[in-house]
Amino acid sequence: xxxxxxxxxxxxxxxxxxxxxxxxxxxxxxxxxxxxxxxxxxxxxxxxxxxxxxxxxxxxxxxxxxxxxxxxxxxxxxxxxxxxxxxxxxxxxxxxxxxxxxxxxxxxxxxxxxxxxxxxxxxxxxxxxxxxxxxxxxxxxxxxxxxxxxxxxxxxxxxxxxxxxxxxxxxxxxxxxxxxxxxxxxxxxxxxxxxxxxxxxxxxxxxxxxxxxxxxxxxxxxxxxxxxxxxxxxxxxxxxxxxxxxxxxxxxxxxxxxxxxxxxxxxxxxxxxxxxxxxxxxxxxxxxxxxxxxxxxxxxxxxxxxxxxxxxxxxxxxxxxxxxxxxxxxx
Amino acid sequence: xxxxxxxxxxxxxxxxxxxxxxxxxxxxxxxxxxxxxxxxxxxxxxxxxxxxxxxxxxxxxxxxxxxxxxxxxxxxxxxxxxxxxxxxxxxxxxxxxxxxxxxxxxxxxxxxxxxxxxxxxxxxxxxxxxxxxxxxxxxxxxxxxxxxxxxxxxxxxxxxxxxxxxxxxxxxxxxxxxxxxxxxxxxxxxxxxxxxxxxxxxxxxxxxxxxxxxxxxxxxxxxxxxxxxxxxxxxxxxxxxxxxxxxxxxxxxxxxxxxxxxxxxxxxxxxxxxxxxxxxxxxxxxxxxxxxxxxxxxxxxxxxxxxxxxxxxxxxxxxxxxxxxxxxxxx
Numbered sequence: 001x002x003x004x005x006x007x008x009x010x011x012x013x014x015x016x017x018x019x020x021x022x023x024x025x026x027x028x029x030x031x032x033x034x035x036x037x038x039x040x041x042x043x044x045x046x047x048x049x050x051x052x053x054x055x056x057x058x059x060x061x062x063x064x065x066x067x068x069x070x071x072x073x074x075x076x077x078x079x080x081x082x083x084x085x086x087x088x089x090x091x092x093x094x095x096x097x098x099x100x101x102x103x104x105x106x107x108x109x110x111x112x113x114x115x116x117x118x119x120x121x122x123x124x125x126x127x128x129x130x131x132x133x134x135x136x137x138x139x140x141x142x143x144x145x146x147x148x149x150x151x152x153x154x155x156x157x158x159x160x161x162x163x164x165x166x167x168x169x170x171x172x173x174x175x176x177x178x179x180x181x182x183x184x185x186x187x188x189x190x191x192x193x194x195x196x197x198x199x200x201x202x203x204x205x206x207x208x209x210x211x212x213x214x215x216x217x218x219x220x221x222x223x224x225x226x227x228x229x230x231x232x233x234x235x236x237x238x239x240x241x242x243x244x245x246x247x248x249x250x251x252x253x254x255x256x257x258x259x260x261x262x263x264x265x266x267x268x269x270x271x272x273x274x275x276x277x278x279x280x281x282x283x284x285x286x287x288x289x290x291x292x293x294x295x296x297x298x299x300x301x302x303x304x305x306x307x308x309x310x311x312x313x314x315x316x317x318x319x320x321x322x323x324x325x326x327x328x329x330x331x
Numbered sequence: 332x333x334x335x336x337x338x339x340x341x342x343x344x345x346x347x348x349x350x351x352x353x354x355x356x357x358x359x360x361x362x363x364x365x366x367x368x369x370x371x372x373x374x375x376x377x378x379x380x381x382x383x384x385x386x387x388x389x390x391x392x393x394x395x396x397x398x399x400x401x402x403x404x405x406x407x408x409x410x411x412x413x414x415x416x417x418x419x420x421x422x423x424x425x426x427x428x429x430x431x432x433x434x435x436x437x438x439x440x441x442x443x444x445x446x447x448x449x450x451x452x453x454x455x456x457x458x459x460x461x462x463x464x465x466x467x468x469x470x471x472x473x474x475x476x477x478x479x480x481x482x483x484x485x486x487x488x489x490x491x492x493x494x495x496x497x498x499x500x501x502x503x504x505x506x507x508x509x510x511x512x513x514x515x516x517x518x519x520x521x522x523x524x525x526x527x528x529x530x531x532x533x534x535x536x537x538x539x540x541x542x543x544x545x546x547x548x549x550x551x552x553x554x555x556x557x558x559x560x561x562x563x564x565x566x567x568x569x570x571x572x573x574x575x576x577x578x579x580x581x582x583x584x585x586x587x588x589x590x591x592x593x594x595x596x597x598x599x600x601x602x603x604x605x606x607x608x609x610x611x612x613x614x615x616x617x618x619x620x621x622x623x624x625x626x627x628x629x630x631x632x633x634x635x636x637x638x639x640x641x642x643x644x645x646x647x648x649x650x651x652x653x654x655x656x657x658x659x660x661x662x
Contacts, residue, residue, distance in 0.1 A: 002523040002543065004563040004600035004636065014563075015599045018606030022622035058598040059661070159662075192333040212333065232335040232345075266594040266632050267389040267659075268346045269335035275349030291353035294661065301597050301634070305335065320662075328598075328661050330390070330625065331490075331651075 001201045003301070008198035012055045012077055019062055023327050026066060030093070033086040036062040036327075037072035041094055047165045047174055048094040050074070051103040051158065052082040052110060056197065057218060059328035060154065060297040068324030069162035070103075078197050078300070079219045081109035087117035091128055099127035099171035101161060101178070105150025106134040129171055131178040133157050135187040135308065137246040138215030138223045151218050152260040152297035153185035153308045156320065163322035181316055186243045189223070189306030190235060191216035193264060195299045214238050218262070218299045232269070236276040239307040244284065249309055251285030256292065256320060258308040263298035265305055270294065273305055290320055332532045334632070339529035343386045343408055350393055354658050357397060361424070364417040367393040367658075368403035372425055378496045378505055379425040381405070382434040382489065383413040383441060387528065388549060390659035391485065391628040399655030400493035401434075409528050409631070410550045412440035418448035422459060430458035430502035432492060432509070436481025437465040460502055462509040464488050466518040466639065468577040469546030469554045482549050483591040483628035484516035484639045487651065494653035512647055517574045520554070520637030521566060522547035524595060526630045545569050549593070549630045563600070567607040570638040575615065580640055582616030587623065587651060589639040594629035596636055601625065604636055612640075621651055 005011060012034060019036055020029035028039045034055075042048050048071040051061040061073035074090040076082040091100050100121070104114045114130055121128045135153030142149050161178045169177070191213040194203035204220040207213060212235070215223020227238070249255060259274045261267070274293045281288055289312055297306075310316065336342060343365060350367055351360035359370045365386075373379050379402040382392040392404035405421040407413040422431050431452070435445045445461055452459045466484030473480050492509045500508070522544040525534035535551040538544065543566070546554020558569070580586060590605045592598070605624045612619055620643055628637075641647065 002541070002560045002634065004523075004566060004596065004604050006562045006564055006603070011599070011603070014606055015602045018602030018604070018609070018624070021606050021609040021619075022602070022624050056597075056599065058602075063598070192335075210333070229333045231337045233337055235335060263597045264595045264632060264634075265335065266387075266629055267394070267626065268342070268387065268631070271346045271349030271353070271389075272337070272342070273335050273349070275345055275352050278349070278352040288352075292661075293349070293353050294659070295598065296661070298597055300599070301595060303333065303595075303632070324662065326661070328625070330623075330627070330657070330659050331655065 001196055003198060005198045011198045016062060019327055027327060033074045033089050034082065035072055035074040035090050036065050037094060038065060041071040042096040044097055045168060046096060047098045047171050048096045048100045049103065049162055049165055050090055050094060050100060052087050052114060053105050054079045054081060056300045057297050059295060063328040064158055064326050066324060066326035068166050068322060069158050069326050078199065081107065081113050084113045084116045087113050088120050091117055091121045091126060092124065095126045101171060101174055102128060102130040103158060104130055104132050105154055106132045106147055107144045108146060109144060127171060129175050131175055133182050135182065135185045137186050137242050138188050142217055143221040144219065149217050151187045151189060152258060152306045153187040155296045156185050156256065156310050157181045160316060160319040162324060163319040184247065184311040185308060186246050187306050187308040188239045188243050189216050189262065189304060190214050190239055191262065191302055191304040193303040194220060195263065195302035197300060216304065218297060220299065232272050233276045236273045240277055240280055243307055243309050247311060249286055249311060253286045254289045254312045255286055256290040256310040256312055257288045258292035258296060260297055260306045260308065261295045262302040262304040263295065264301045264303035267294065270305060277307060289317065332527055334529060336529045342529045347393060350658055358658060364405045364420050365413065366403055366405040366421050367396050368425065369396060372402040373427040375428055376499060377427060378429045378502050379427045379431045380434065380493055380496055381421055381425060381431060383418050383445060384436050385410045385412060387631045388628050390626060394658040395489055397655060397657035399497050399653060400489050400657050409530065412438065412444050415444045415447045418444050419451050422448055422452045422457060423455065426457045432502060432505055433459060433461040434489060435461055435463050436485055437463045437478055438475045439477060440475060458502060460506050462506055464513050466513065466516045468517050468573050469519050473548055474552040475550065480548050482518045482520060483589060483637045484518040486627045487516050487587065487641050488512045491647060491650040493655060494650040515578065515642040516639060517577050518637050518639040519570045519574050520547050520593065520635060521545050521570055522593065522633055522635040524634040525551060526594065526633035528631060547635065549628060551630065563603050564607045567604045571608055571611055574638055574640050578642060580617055580642060584617045585620045585643045586617055587621040587641040587643060588619045589623035589627060591628055591637045591639065592626045593633040593635040595632040595634035598625065601636060608638060620648065
């Protein structure tokens with residue numbers, strides 16, 4: 001294993017410390033709960049938005065904490081749900097009179113931790129609701145999931161509820177918005193290579209020299225099938241067609257299109273995929289109104305990409321266009 | 332080779348088309364010269380800033396075109412200098428009465444193309460100057476270079492001259508600023524793996540299972556030495572110490588610190604390196620005033636990272652903090 005790692009057991013804490021040191025004015029790190037939170041949170045006049053999930057998906061979610069998106073993220077270890085008490089303590093720390101919204105990608109371990117934390121927080125008198133994200137069209141159930149998996153499309157839910165919360169919306173209204181965005185968001189991914197979790201020190205699964213996994217999960221879960229490497233356009237079509245057919249997206253729709261890198265794929269390749277997707281959608285009468293190309297939800301160093309579509313209306317488009325100031329930034 | 336590629340010969344044009352489709356309001360693509368330019372350039376009241384270089388380093392430089400940074404970038408093929416006529420035609424297209432500044436990373440092929448283009452543009456009556464960037468402390472001369480190589484530190488030169496140009500500074504003043512930033516910027520990089528250029532279809536150089544290249548160039552050029560993989564903190568120190576010693580950076584300095592991913596390394600690992608660098612600098616009495624963690628200048632899918640320091644003064648810090656709107660963005 002050739003990676004920038006000290007003790008694999010300290011991988012997540014060392015990353016979180018680095019994130020806090022790089023954002024001293026805006027973010028605060030609470031080591032006890034793997035918590036990265038806005039330095040100025042909670043706000044009495046704003047619903048707090050919290051996401052947990054496992055680590056290894058950066059920038060999701062510790063680097064999407066900031067004004068206009070998350071108030072806090074308390075991830076578990078690499079590819080592991082956060083312990084229940086991380087979520088519970090984070091919810092208490094970020095409790096606001098206007099309430100707390102917990103965002104949870106749909107994995108069984110995460111649901112369990114967040115359900116228990118919500119129950120305990122409610123018993124403490126905290127106003128808290130939970131919203132599950134399940135945008136992956138690849139498979140119905142999966143290794144760690146009953147129902148669909150939550151993957152890169154969670155970015156759009158975070159962005160929309162974060163913007164609504166920043167604008168002062170009430171908790172029920174924010175839940176409505178989050179559910180609406182989730183209901184029109186669809187994703188599918190593809191792995192060219194496996195990823196290597198630091199504590200394992202070896203690839204998480206085996207792929208042959210010419211083999212790829214179509215529909216892969218963000219923890220390396222199996223997708224729909226193994227296939228042989230093919231030209232980029234063909235691979236893109238393998239992602240686009242199932243995503244379009246699922247909602248379905250139709251002639252006349254306006255969409256946000258995301259090509260998300262899984263960690264080991266260079267930006268140049270993502271733009272080759274983006275160009276193909278944009279043109280294929282245009283040929284179907286679907287207009288790309290907002291574009292997202294880069295790393296949003298990764299799987300450590302996995303080579304590969306996912307494609308997400310969101311059907312836009314004016315409300316969603318305005319929320320996606322609202323400003324935000326987060327750790328994942330170039331300046 | 333498992334990559335998202337159609338015809339390797341169309342790798343760069345397909346990427347550029349994708350970039351243009353993703354930024355229809357702000358960027359314009361001129362296929363004849365591999366040119367990505369601001370849709371609203373040139374401006375009569377603003378010096379135009381142009382960067383060429385090879386492709387394969389994205390987001391440098393086609394994704395740093397936009398308000399507050401570059402007016403245009405006309406890269407060559409992967410790891411190849413742009414042909415002279417790309418630079419010449421781009422200079423004519425972006426010619427402004429206030430002048431044109433050509434930014435060139437110091438490689439022999441790039442110098443040759445830009446020198447000739449500048450001469451021809453001057454003969455046409457275009458006011459044009461050239462600024463060379465050579466921030467890499469690793470080796471004095473290199474495979475494709477006489478003198479030091481220009482690497483990820485070019486981001487800071489682009490950002491500073493872009494901000495000055497946006498504020499209306501004259502060409503000579505912008506050259507002064509660019510030379511000043513280059514003179515206080517130092518970088519060194521390290522490869523954990525080789526990269527695979529699409530047209531070659533195989534790794535550009537060989538590294539053993541536990542072997543790394545300290546001081547690697549962004550085209551895979553040899554650095555100072557081969558070494559064995561070691562803990563992240565030790566590897567970071569191998570980059571930091573030569574960079575600090577070179578200027579030298581000293582007790583009392585304020586700096587910008589960049590940890591740049593070379594393409595195949597996940598963000599989580601970059602933040603582990605960042606945390607170590609920040610603390611080691613603090614121990615030397617050097618204050619990190621601005622932080623940059625992510626991909627700025629890559630080498631396709633190479634796993635590895637580089638570290639850049641810039642000694643700040645008020646002028647440089649203000650220019651780096653100025654707003655910019657470029658293709659490399661998360662929203």
